[in-house]
Amino acid sequence: MxxxxxxxxxxxxxxxxxxxxxxxxxxxxxxxxxxxxxxxxxxxxxxxxxSKSAAALVSGKTKRVALLIGEQITGWFNGCIQEGIYDVLSTRGYDLLIYRAGSSKERQSFFEHLPAKRNADAIIVVSFTLTDAETQALQALDMPIIAIHSDTTDFSQGSVRIDDRQAEIEAVHYLSTLGHKRFSFLDRYNPLPEYSWGANQRINGYKEAIKRFNLVDCGVLSMDNSGEHPAKKAAAAILSMPKRPTAICAWSDNCALSLISELRQSGILIPEQLSVMGFDSSDVAELGGLSSVSQPARAIGANAAKKALDLINGVSLADAHTLIKTQIIPRDSTGPAPVVP
Amino acid sequence: MxxxxxxxxxxxxxxxxxxxxxxxxxxxxxxxxxxxxxxxxxxxxxxxxxSKSAAALVSGKTKRVALLIGEQITGWFNGCIQEGIYDVLSTRGYDLLIYRAGSSKERQSFFEHLPAKRNADAIIVVSFTLTDAETQALQALDMPIIAIHSDTTDFSQGSVRIDDRQAEIEAVHYLSTLGHKRFSFLDRYNPLPEYSWGANQRINGYKEAIKRFNLVDCGVLSMDNSGEHPAKKAAAAILSMPKRPTAICAWSDNCALSLISELRQSGILIPEQLSVMGFDSSDVAELGGLSSVSQPARAIGANAAKKALDLINGVSLADAHTLIKTQIIPRDSTGPAPVVP
DNA sequence: CTGAAAGCGCTTACAG
DNA sequence: CTGAAAGCGCTTACAG
Missing domain, CATH: 1.10.260.40 (lambda repressor-like DNA-binding domains)
Structure with missing residues (x-):
């Protein structure tokens, strides 16, 4: 060379x-x-x-933004977040650095060594519930912190999130306007405690909506993978109910789609006999005609990146803590409640 | 601060x-x-x-590896690749830098400015078909290049990939051993020309297998999104065939699952009347019990990262161009061919 | 509008 | 086993 x-x-x-x-x-x-x-x-x-290294050394600016991902990098949401962040950074000459703090071992290592320290100008933290010690460690990075989809935001200088609870209330409300009275919630596959906030908020919203709109909760279904495949088990659970729900709200599009597939195999017509609502409105929802709650993940990432760049450049944020609207996207998996249940 | x-x-x-x-x-x-x-x-x-900047300046090593992604960051494959690369880099004190060259505008900008230049010690390129000019630009980075899932590998010092063609042949063969004679291939959603290599290889493999095993090709179905949703259109196309296939090989798990869901809605039992095979064996395949071709994307990423680190450290690669084995994973979406078609 | 000098925070030979 | 000095490639005041 x-x-x-x-x-x-x-x-x-x-x-x-x-x-x-x-x-x-x-x-x-x-x-x-x-x-x-x-x-x-x-x-x-x-x-x-x-050489960014030489420039960084003298200017004190690395021209890099770090993204710290809890749990795993893979997945629709984190992918879109990256995409949105990259959209903004790339046009401004900034590089994107990825860190993952998934397993508790990895998490510990990250907060102990703080590899991002002095190697980025700002850090964006996604889907993370931080302990006090971790919060302190993050502060020690001595750079602006932006939180995406985090339950607490006081450790950050800026944040972007959707209101999962409200989004789920709207989903239930939408289904109730279609005449549905009996509901179930399909929980996520293998929930991890670290990541449970959004999930809990969605269940909480679901439960609140059931009360508020005077509906019937037929129970929360889980997607665990002991024995048969998760969707099959969940479908069996629904079919075995003496009085079935006519509408199901799922944690995600993937969960919803696999459940639908199983139910249809058992002869249940969707949406004619049962409506199923996804969450995310990801590409798979479009592919499969799944009604869903649209969450603009890419825009969320872009918003976070803009905040990061503003803070780096000493611009104070007009709207430091942003709540992004979700939207109900009706497609082909939801319809009027069946007349005879 | x-x-x-x-x-x-x-x-x-x-x-x-x-x-x-x-x-x-x-x-x-x-x-x-x-x-x-x-x-x-x-x-x-x-x-x-x-400060990595200071260290980089004097040692000439940035302790960073760049990942250049063609098309988009989002998606199961690219996510797993990142995950695998990160697994390796993080334990060796290396940082991961992300670059995207999706749209032609972005692509042009990347190769013009080469932001990775002097800011990484190696570059891993994923799912890219390079022009000659781009190849030259990449060489000008003056760092080891590793190619993942690339059609040409001569521009790289190392590469990792699966044999899409062979994988698809094996998928068809597996189905033929279950007695299937009539096949269709379900192409990917919105194929982009830049990314078409793997897809073409899969179709090529499918077609070759049809010939080799003396089967019947009932046609390639596309997943375009004009009008109704893509999976619905594809399902309708199958149902309207005078003589239907009994087995379908899909470009991806997502395509397969949404097609299955639609077919079942129309009363087709899967796998009893029709077998559907996915590709990737991603999390959604597990969730929905989808038979699939397993592609160890995370291991591919890890392998590429190891190669990158070896080259950085002057270790010559024992196995520079690695072909990783795929595997048929039968789940619940494939079964014996129906006796009366 | 342009230049010469200083210095950012490390690592690398060179000594001892 | 440890130290003093040089220098990586830039940007930043300070001049002119």
């Missing part, structure tokens, strides 16, 4: 000082157009790219 | 030189145990974390 061109090489090639190269390449004012042109050409010819 | 402790602060606190602190903290030999202990304590007390 050959030696990479440095700012000195460019300066020499353009016949100016490194100072001028630096200014010209960063589009700063007070550089003569002709000079700038000469510098740009020299840089391009030499295939020059500035 | 207060000033962060530097190596000088730690050195002063421990009563040693910065040289000794540097050695002690990096677990290098030739430091007296007592000295090391003292340094560790001082560093911990001062909440010290080394």
């Amino acid at each position: 050959g030696r990479q061109a440095t700012i000195t090489d460019v300066a020499r090639a353009a016949g100016v000082s490194t100072f001028t190269v630096s200014k010209a390449l960063r589009n700063q004012p007070h550089v003569a157009p002709a000079t700038r042109q000469r510098v740009l050409e020299a840089a391009s010819k030499l295939n020059y790219a500035a | 207060g000033r962060q402790a530097t190596i000088t602060d730690v050195a002063r606190a421990a009563g040693v030189s910065t040289f000794t602190v540097s050695k002690a903290l990096r677990n290098q030999p030739h430091v007296a145990p007592a000295t090391r202990q003292r340094v560790l304590e001082a560093a911990s007390k001062l909440n010290y974390a080394a």
